[in-house]
Amino acid sequence: MVDVLDENIAVAEGIIVSDDDATGKLRRLVEQQMNSYGQNYPFVHVYIQEDMTQLQLDATSWGKEMARKTKRFETLVLDTLQQGVDEGTLRGEVPVQLMAKSLFGMVKWTHRWLKPGMRNVDAKQTTEAFCALFLEGARTKT
Template identity: 35%
Template structure:
């Protein structure tokens, strides 16, 4: 005798739902492999919508259904483009971090620049990146630091590894500038980093693109404030 729980006719909508989700997952993987321009455009639109909603509502409060509604799609159709809300969050923040890390590596390789010039350049780059990639950069600062740190997924571990590596690169710029006599040596490098980049991180509370100052202008103003206090007597 077949028990109800083992009879496909008694499984209700759950079995059909799982089958449907599995089918959509297969179609999604196929579409991503083929690389249709329309598919890629819609996926990018979903990432932009997700970034905006993560900014406005917070990552935890934003549901995939909210993103679907803003995109004019039903939830099942959204699964054709993305597998989860975490996937959208990942794409929102990871690309920006990768670009900034690449910029820092290029500066390290450029031996024509002093270490203070390198520090200045990456500082400006980060603020301009914040403006150009807004609101994805807002989400990174507002959510990623604590949200990802508490997760145990492979991606969460990877993004935190990248974040720590980038932090060490920034510290290297400061230490090298101090070691070469380009910055004063009586203040610990970590305190210098907290002061300098803390100014940038706080801009998410008040800066939005299109305001009275550009990201470049804000970065240069902050740099001027910093360097007037940190410049060594020999290089001031």
């Protein structure tokens, strides 16, 4: 899992520094997470279903490292959401922290029902649905 998180963070950092607007970056971040889930199943499945609050309380070096890496990824998403608010493409009346929790909730809950190769819905379809639902709801009305 350490290698998977390292790879996810590296890809996310590349997305964040791209010239895309915030919604484009968010779409790519969701796509990256769903693809990683599909490629690294069932290991990511087991990791996600662990209680993340317990991970933060884990005093081992592994637990601290995993918590730090998870926090780094979350910060990248929060910064992207804030970029969207600042550039006027995402709603400012919804706190960025709440938007992040909503997005993470959708993505992380997939471990309960998305089983690569076993269902009629795949990572690509899930990415499209999540982005449509989240980004249309979070986008400012023009």
